[in-house]
Amino acid sequence: MSSVRQLLIPSLKDVAVALHPPDGVRLAGTLTLPDEISALSDFLGALHAAAIEDELPHVSVDVAGLTFVNSLAVRLFVSWATWIIREPPERRYGLRLLISPDVTWQKTSVMALMELAQGVVAVEHVR
């Protein structure tokens, strides 16, 4: 059984987290509360480990419904990209972010993240 399927999904007040195995996750809501960011960080860390365990070529993260995040939450995605970059090349996977062109933070912060993590982060626009 895949490791991703066995992940425990955090139950958060402001963010809905949905897992779509084998390689998808969807986040919706707003992400600004330190406790929720911490819980989501733990979940993404587990997802990262599971993606490597399952030898996934990429993980798709639909953040189109994540309408507002603070800078601490932006750091989650910076950290995630950094975890991947720090893996040996043969263990790395691609981080495919599905974003909405109508949400400001996704246009700016995700694009900056792509620049930081070239070859690791890819972006796809969804409506």
Add this chain to the structure above:
Amino acid sequence: MRGAKLPATHSPHSRERGRVPTEVAAEVRLMRSSPSLPECEPAADPLLFVRFFPDVKYVEHLREICAFVVGARYGNGPLAQRTRVVVHEAVENAVKYATTRSTELSLTIWCDERTLTISVSSVPEPGHLASLKAELEQLYSRDAREAYVEAFRRAAAAPVGSPRLGLARIRYEGEVDLSMTEEEGGRIRVTAYGAI
């Protein structure tokens, strides 16, 4: 408006209108609109003035109040979204570094036909002023996009919690310039202003 140089500081007119009773946690004043003024000069009468105590639970509400007020005047489009980012990050920073929970903070928004100005006044803990100055200098050594990507690089290399992304994000995502002025009693005012 994304200048490469640190802009000259300016002091928006503060409209202190009496003390907030201690049992009141926050006070919001919606102000009348004001005539157009030269670029980067805030209107005499702000669009919104909020006085509040440094409690993290206010950040989200202030963000949405400000976006609502700006959206009511200019439409709920990109400017309202920029306002959300600027207000959230600036207020969150001010709350985080406030000296005590009993020291008042204030937030003021001025708008005219061309410029949006958002100002947050607070009394930060000792040492924060120097780090804020250094951060602004570093921020303005690059253009807004490069500075934000550089902030990502520094964040990626450091433990969670430092360095911060907030000011770089305000400048790039909020499409504003930033200035900081020192006021009496250890109070500082961080002002973000940009074209509408």
